[in-house]
Amino acid sequence: MITLKQVHKYYSVGKNKLHVLKGLDVDIQEGELVSIMGSSGSGKSTMLNILGILDDYDEGEYHLNNTLIQNLSAKKAAYYRNRFLGFVFQSFNLLSFKTAQENVALPLYYQKVGRRKRNKLAMEYLEMVGLSDRADHTPSELSGGQKQRVALARALISQPKVILADEPTGALDTQTTQEVMDIFKEVHRKGITVVIVTHENEIAEQTDRVIRLRDGIIESDKVKQEELTVKE
Amino acid sequence: MFDLDKWNEIYATVKKHKLRTFLTAFGVFWGIFMLIVLLGAGRGFQNGVEESFDVAKNAVFVWSRRTSEPYKGLKVGRRVQFTNDDVKAIRNEIPEVDVIAPRNGLGGGFSVNYKTKSSSFEVNGEYPDFLKVRPAEVIAGRFINMLDIEQKRKVAVIGERVQEVLFEEGEKPIGKYIRIRGISFKVVGISRGKGDSEDIKEAAETIIICNTALQQAFNQVNKVGFFAFTPKEGIPAVVIEDKIKALLAKRHSIAPTDKKALGSANVEKEYARVQGLFFIIGAFSWFVSIGTIIAGAVGVSNIMLVIVRERTKEIGIRKALGATPWSIISLILQESIVITALSGYFGLLAGTALMEFINSMGVKGNFFANPEVDMTIAVSALATLIVTGTFAGFIPARKAARVNPVEALSDE
Numbered sequence A: 001m002i003t004l005k006q007v008h009k010y011y012s013v014g015k016n017k018l019h020v021l022k023g024l025d026v027d028i029q030e031g032e033l034v035s036i037m038g039s040s041g042s043g044k045s046t047m048l049n050i051l052g053i054l055d056d057y058d059e060g061e062y063h064l065n066n067t068l069i070q071n072l073s074a075k076k077a078a079y080y081r082n083r084f085l086g087f088v089f090q091s092f093n094l095l096s097f098k099t100a101q102e103n104v105a106l107p108l109y110y111q112k113v114g115r116r117k118r119n120k121l122a123m124e125y126l127e128m129v130g131l132s133d134r135a136d137h138t139p140s141e142l143s144g145g146q147k148q149r150v151a152l153a154r155a156l157i158s159q160p161k162v163i164l165a166d167e168p169t170g171a172l173d174t175q176t177t178q179e180v181m182d183i184f185k186e187v188h189r190k191g192i193t194v195v196i197v198t199h200e201n202e203i204a205e206q207t208d209r210v211i212r213l214r215d216g217i218i219e220s221d222k223v224k225q226e227e228l229t230v231k232e
Numbered sequence B: 001m002f003d004l005d006k007w008n009e010i011y012a013t014v015k016k017h018k019l020r021t022f023l024t025a026f027g028v029f030w031g032i033f034m035l036i037v038l039l040g041a042g043r044g045f046q047n048g049v050e051e052s053f054d055v056a057k058n059a060v061f062v063w064s065r066r067t068s069e070p071y072k073g074l075k076v077g078r079r080v081q082f083t084n085d086d087v088k089a090i091r092n093e094i095p096e097v098d099v100i101a102p103r104n105g106l107g108g109g110f111s112v113n114y115k116t117k118s119s120s121f122e123v124n125g126e127y128p129d130f131l132k133v134r135p136a137e138v139i140a141g142r143f144i145n146m147l148d149i150e151q152k153r154k155v156a157v158i159g160e161r162v163q164e165v166l167f168e169e170g171e172k173p174i175g176k177y178i179r180i181r182g183i184s185f186k187v188v189g190i191s192r193g194k195g196d197s198e199d200i201k202e203a204a205e206t207i208i209i210c211n212t213a214l215q216q217a218f219n220q221v222n223k224v225g226f227f228a229f230t231p232k233e234g235i236p237a238v239v240i241e242d243k244i245k246a247l248l249a250k251r252h253s254i255a256p257t258d259k260k261a262l263g264s265a266n267v268e269k270e271y272a273r274v275q276g277l278f279f280i281i282g283a284f285s286w287f288v289s290i291g292t293i294i295a296g297a298v299g300v301s302n303i304m305l306v307i308v309r310e311r312t313k314e315i316g317i318r319k320a321l322g323a324t325p326w327s328i329i330s331l332i333l334q335e336s337i338v339i340t341a342l343s344g345y346f347g348l349l350a351g352t353a354l355m356e357f358i359n360s361m362g363v364k365g366n367f368f369a370n371p372e373v374d375m376t377i378a379v380s381a382l383a384t385l386i387v388t389g390t391f392a393g394f395i396p397a398r399k400a401a402r403v404n405p406v407e408a409l410s411d412e
Helices: A044-051 A074-084 A100-109 A115-128 A145-158 A173-190 A202-206 A226-232 B004-016 B017-053 B084-093 B148-152 B160-166 B199-206 B211-217 B235-250 B265-311 B313-321 B327-360 B375-401 B406-409
Strands: A001-014 A016-028 A033-037 A057-066 A085-088 A162-166 A193-197 A209-214 A217-223 B059-063 B097-105 B113-114 B118-119 B123-125 B138-141 B154-158 B175-180 B182-191 B206-210 B226-231 B262-266
Touching: A001 A044, A016 A044, A016 A057, A016 A162, A016 A217, A033 A044, A033 A162, A033 A173, A033 A202, A044 A057, A044 A162, A044 A193, A074 A085, A074 B313, A074 B327, A085 A145, A100 A145, A115 A145, A145 A173, A162 A173, A173 A193, A173 A202, B004 B017, B004 B327, B017 B265, B017 B375, B059 B235, B059 B265, B084 B097, B084 B226, B084 B235, B097 B199, B097 B211, B113 B160, B118 B160, B138 B148, B148 B211, B154 B160, B154 B175, B160 B199, B175 B206, B182 B199, B182 B206, B199 B206, B206 B211, B226 B235, B235 B262, B235 B265, B262 B265, B265 B313, B265 B327, B265 B375, B313 B327, B313 B406, B327 B375
Parallel strands: A033 A193, A033 A209, A085 A162, A162 A193, B123 B206, B154 B182
Antiparallel strands: A001 A016, A001 A057, A209 A217, B059 B226, B059 B262, B097 B123, B097 B226, B113 B118, B113 B175, B138 B182, B154 B206, B175 B182
């Protein structure tokens, strides 16, 4: 589903070039639940931005769903983001002036789905994350856990191939963290590929595979043993 | 592009920043308001001045004086006398002339009587075409016609003041006989002059009689005192003015270099000068208003830039969710156009309402009448609005489309 081949990324800082990603090789299969770990500055956010087609890379190749993602026009990039990807952010990134239902429906708006159908689907996904009774609330009227569940519903509504989550539980307490993780696992069970960037070990432990980054290279890439034995 | 969601969004942002939007919109509002008021007032001024033209706008008048140069053995200071034959000659030789209206006046002191009343008025002998040169309203009866001219009928059309002085209140003048210098004329009509108040007053105190009757009755046979002409459509008045003067000079043995023997006036020249003035006033109005509108549009543009900055994060989110650059551009552009168009529309309404109000108050001076906003002004103002709105929104919209989602989303 996701293939990175010798991906390099530089940032220019003044006259100097900062080498952020130093040749990443990653292969994530369809339906995997992967966490990416690393300290700040390890390049994990940059990697996620490249995976999310929010940022370009300088060398190498990135294939998403067997499509080469390279030098895309803004329009094309928008199309792939809309069709293949769903984002979940640490700070939720819901639109404050829209209701939960409208927020969830937004990706379908960019797919030019009709208003009525959009709202109906949004309601179904809100139900899935257990928030159908909060459909008319704006984000400021929701708790952190509820906001993240709305964001998850929004990420899922376009039926993406991959969910990319950037510290999705970073702003949540232990209990709501677990609620959100349960939803991620449920999404995983449905066969959607999930990539979670985190620095919390409890989160990483709940995923099938942990990729650790350090200074722009992959330090380790461990697949959980019991999961392997089950598969084999 | 114009779906409900975008309207909702525009409504939401405008509602969030009421005062700021209002202040910005006011700039555009004021620009359009100024444009309408200035152009409307300019038009009112123009209408006023045009109404004060009591003669046809292309009329040419020619009258005779004394010669100032000897010519063909004739001495200096000779009095030039136009005749009925001049009318025929001009008609035959100068095809560009449309109306020829000869006039004779009745000079000297005399009185006009009806029964026991008497007073003195100006008396002119006219042809029916007089009305084409100097429009007047016949408010009762009829004007002089060609049959009167051919049969030299002693008929008169009197002004309203003449009626007031000579006739009792409620008495109908039509069909009555008034005596002019002792000769009876039958009143066939009452006329009312046009133009400014001075002209109307003068016309009210004038008696118009059949020209040929005047010639015969008052010893002016085959004499013409004064000519009024208009050229055929599309021909400049100055063309016939020059040709007529040249022909009359030849017919009356006036030296070609004698500039004093024939006097003339050309209304078209005066009118063109006035028109030029109005063109300048119009251009000035546009200049001032467009300047104000542009200032207003720059204000809108600025506000939109602030809005784009404030919404950077939102735009980043939208982009992450799959918003295309065009959808972002149209979002900002539409908001800008809506603000400018709406505020401009109110300016248009307010300006038109003010003009209508002034109109309904009946403000009317010698040089001001019916200020109005015509369709051309309204349509051009509207076009100006949409163009400025688009320009105002374009820079912020492009900026919005270039928002880098990575930076926008890491804006914590």
